[in-house]
Amino acid sequence: MNKKIQFAKIYDKFVDQIFRFIFIKVNSKEIAEDLTSETFLKTWTAFSNGKISNPKAFLYKTARNLIIDYYRDKSKNNFLSLEEIPEAKDSNPSFFDQILKDEKIALIKSALQELKEEYQEVITLRYLNGLSIKEISQILEKSPEAIRTSLSRAIQALKEICNKKQKISSS
């Protein structure tokens, strides 16, 4: 089968997952779009040269590296543009309005973004993107046992933040 056709299928299958994975970390639609398209472009270049055996793992690893580069560049340039401020609203304010109308979902999202990077990643990959422990271990290059432990701790940490936030809002 033509490589373009093969890659088009990979794109269709993973574009939502990759965008979601990036969005949770950068909290901006525009930046998530830019980094997602860059992720697929880099993966396509490697794929067309026959350098990829596991496209899914490659996509996630590329996305992770691009997010790291993005934050590194951001810390170098102390001045931030409006769109780069995590709390800044997107140009299209209705983007997630529908999803975040539910208070509990809004609470979970904001708590998730307060988690440390390692916990945020395992939770996003496991519960938002539905990856198996084995797949997560391949992407994060850790043993499945380490992922299980990390996931359990991450849920506990998330629970604590959520409960804390709920207490503050009710008081």
Next chain:
Amino acid sequence: MREKEIIQNLKKLRKIRPERDWVKKTKIEIVGESFPVFYFKTILMGIFILLVSIGIVKAEGALPGEPLYLIKRGMEKIQTVFLKKEKKPEIVLESVEKRVEELSQVVEKNQPKKLASAIKEVKKESFEAAKVLKESKIEKEKLSNVWTTLRKIGDVEKKLEIEIPVSEYENAISQKIEIIIQDLEKSNLTPAQKKILEKAKEDLKNGDLESALTKVLLISKVEDWSQSSK
């Protein structure tokens, strides 16, 4: 909030997804046309090529007045565009031959509706041929098929008791025969050949191009053969 509830709400965040327009646009930017469009275009192109090929094959046997005849003539015209100038007289004679052959077929198959178109095509093509022949030289060997063409025109005229309007073409052929006769008169002919040549001149004078052409081509052949054997 309990752990189960947290996980349930986390799963609801799966609704976060990029806008469809952006997804489509980005896909085209990265891999070109989206898969179905790319696939669809390839299939369409294949069908188009197949239909054109079938059309061309079927058009080869088309007769004047039939829809595919236009494709046949179009293909012939395209082929002549890339021809060298010296090849043109030969090709126009072949074209007249084809049109006369089509006319013969229409008459043989008894298709009166196509007759007018077939005669029109012969007239048009012979007029074109006359123009080219008057302006250019042609080897006498190339005229050998003209004999068949003239005979077929004569057959149709006799059968239908009509006159095919090809006088321009006949004049052009007549001029070419005259040139051959003049060349033959300058060469060393045997008394028998001279006799045939005289008869050919007479045929030409009487407008019997078919007989005149047969005779001059016969003398020419013998003449060429005797010269090459010397």
